[in-house]
Amino acid sequence: MKPDRPSRTAEVTAAVRAWHNQQHHPPIFPDPFAQRLVSPVWGFVSRSRLASWLVFDQILRGLQPVAAHIIGRARYVEDRLAELRQEGLGQYVLVGAGLDSIGLRNAIEANPLRVFEVDHPATQETKRQRLERANGGLPAGLELVPVDFERECLTEGLRRSSFDPKEPALFAWLGVVQYLSEEAVDQTLAAIRESGPPGSELIFDYIAPRQSTPEADRDLLDGLSRFTARRGEPLKATYDPQSLGARLGPLGFDVRKNLSPEEQGRRYFQGYSDSFRPPGFYHIARLGWGDPPKAGAAQPS
Numbered sequence: 001m002k003p004d005r006p007s008r009t010a011e012v013t014a015a016v017r018a019w020h021n022q023q024h025h026p027p028i029f030p031d032p033f034a035q036r037l038v039s040p041v042w043g044f045v046s047r048s049r050l051a052s053w054l055v056f057d058q059i060l061r062g063l064q065p066v067a068a069h070i071i072g073r074a075r076y077v078e079d080r081l082a083e084l085r086q087e088g089l090g091q092y093v094l095v096g097a098g099l100d101s102i103g104l105r106n107a108i109e110a111n112p113l114r115v116f117e118v119d120h121p122a123t124q125e126t127k128r129q130r131l132e133r134a135n136g137g138l139p140a141g142l143e144l145v146p147v148d149f150e151r152e153c154l155t156e157g158l159r160r161s162s163f164d165p166k167e168p169a170l171f172a173w174l175g176v177v178q179y180l181s182e183e184a185v186d187q188t189l190a191a192i193r194e195s196g197p198p199g200s201e202l203i204f205d206y207i208a209p210r211q212s213t214p215e216a217d218r219d220l221l222d223g224l225s226r227f228t229a230r231r232g233e234p235l236k237a238t239y240d241p242q243s244l245g246a247r248l249g250p251l252g253f254d255v256r257k258n259l260s261p262e263e264q265g266r267r268y269f270q271g272y273s274d275s276f277r278p279p280g281f282y283h284i285a286r287l288g289w290g291d292p293p294k295a296g297a298a299q300p301s
């Protein structure tokens with residue numbers, strides 16, 4: 001992303017969640033607060049039937065599978081978050097949080113989690129203003145941790161916060177890996193592993209290389225690449241799903257789930273239109289290190 005400017009792709013992913021909650025019934029990822037965090041323009045687009053048809057069903061129609069993945073990954077993470085909460089999880093860290101509304105949704109729970117949103121200071125300033133507008137300030141349980149990963153590492157940022165390094169956490173790193181170099185991804189992976197004690201988990205999504213993307217989805221991958229590059233956030237790191245375990249094992253991670261786009265489609269998108277299905281290049285990985293959260297707990301999905 002461009003220094004000193006809030007992430008434009010974070011605006012788009014938030015707008016997708018707002019649009020999805022207005023247009024799809026029932027929503028795959030219920031998010032009644034998504035609307036409150038988008039810009040006034042995206043708020044209008046997602047609320048107005050005509051404007052959303054024009055933008056999402058006409059101008060951005062070709063990118064609808066990408067929108068589906070944005071919804072699918074959010075659902076997967078929060079399903080896992082709900083499972084872990086039942087097992088006593090108390091800390092949730094969003095790395096590159098963007099305009100995710102978990103802080104607002106969590107605050108109305110009887111027993112709110114401690115939520116840490118780590119993000120670029122410029123994006124986070126916009127988030128702070130939107131939270132002020134929507135909620136009159138930061139919701140209970142939410143802590144904003146500004147970190148520019150080009151200048152500071154996640155561990156240092158979390159050390160400045162009230163994050164408890166002795167208590168396992170779920171880390172979510174959504175829609176970010178694809179914009180980083182492999183070196184920057186490895187550095188952040190090491191920082192996440194260092195920050196969270198054994199029993200923690202990390203969920204992130206990633207793009208497979210073009211050559212291992214199904215032929216039918218390669219034009220879409222090229223289109224996405226142009227779309228994000230025009231917004232100053234070109235696609236960079238890719239990972240081959242077949243060799244992810246071998247790649248991340250030496251970094252100390254155990255790949256507990258490598259959710260393919262097909263499985264995402266089967267799990268969440270049955271009954272929705274064919275154009276609203278994740279494309280063949282977006283995968284979701286769930287990693288652990290140390291012992292799983294609780295012996296004898298329900299089998300994680």
Ligand SMILES: C[S@@+](CC[C@H](N)C(=O)[O-])C[C@H]1O[C@@H](n2cnc3c(N)ncnc32)[C@H](O)[C@@H]1O
Pocket residue numbers: 001006007009010013014095096097098099100118119120121123147148149150173174175176179
């Ligand atoms: C596509 S958005 C994803 C936001 C959110 N996770 C979602 O799914 O809606 C990418 C996020 O990465 C963050 N990001 C990009 N470069 C960064 C950097 N150098 N330091 C910190 N955060 C960065 C942006 O601020 C933005 O919030």
